[in-house]
Amino acid sequence: MAYGANVASDRQRTIAIARGRLSLERMTNHVIRPDAVADHDAIRSVNRLAFGGDAEPRLVDALRDGGFVRLSLVAEQVSRIIGHLLFSELPIITKDGTLQALALAPMAVSPEFQNQGIGSALLRRGLDECRQKGHRIVVVVGHPRFYQRFGFSPALASALQSPFSGEAFMAAELVRGALEGVGGRVEYPPPFGLGVQAGTDRIAR
């Protein structure tokens, strides 16, 4: 019974790979795919292990429950979830109206699998999928050395007002020129727990 189920899921996976829905990555034999309801516990666990606390698992749950998630991908190895990343909606309020962007957060790889290319593979795939879905701008707060190799930069985020600042606050264009002339305030959804950002004195610069 269990063996039959494994064969079936292997066959489904092979078909999905052939159809381009999944990608086998080069360095390890993991698969990257959209998350499923059955993955939610494992996603909590990966985030808890990677970040060493419950804040990120709670953030993932709250973003999902609030309907803010635009893409959630997992890295799976031998039926075990070892990495996760999530993009949620992030409006930019400009003087000409609201521009839809994405926040990349959180992103996590289980400690024992870090530095094996899994985070990079997740991020490449995530950015590609977001671009294919028509998204144009992604904002992240994170390690500059890691994210800059994927096109994120503090310079691209310099005209965006946010509760974050400094070199960790970065943006990337999924379409060349998407941030040209764009200035405004990014409005993190409530699950980020940043409060109302309209009052400028609450915004760290």
Ligand SMILES: CC(C)(COP(=O)(O)OP(=O)(O)OC[C@H]1O[C@@H](n2cnc3c(N)ncnc32)[C@H](O)[C@@H]1OP(=O)(O)O)[C@@H](O)C(=O)NCCC(=O)NCCS
């Ligand atoms: C950051 C993270 C997602 C990267 O995933 P990963 O699978 O380890 O990344 P990769 O193996 O693809 O890439 C590793 C590279 O990222 C760099 N990197 C990893 N963590 C880093 C950090 N905290 N600061 C700067 N660079 C970092 C490594 O030095 C390595 O660089 P190299 O290729 O020059 O050797 C993972 O380390 C993680 O889950 N960390 C804990 C949670 C976290 O900090 N999440 C991101 C929040 S911004």
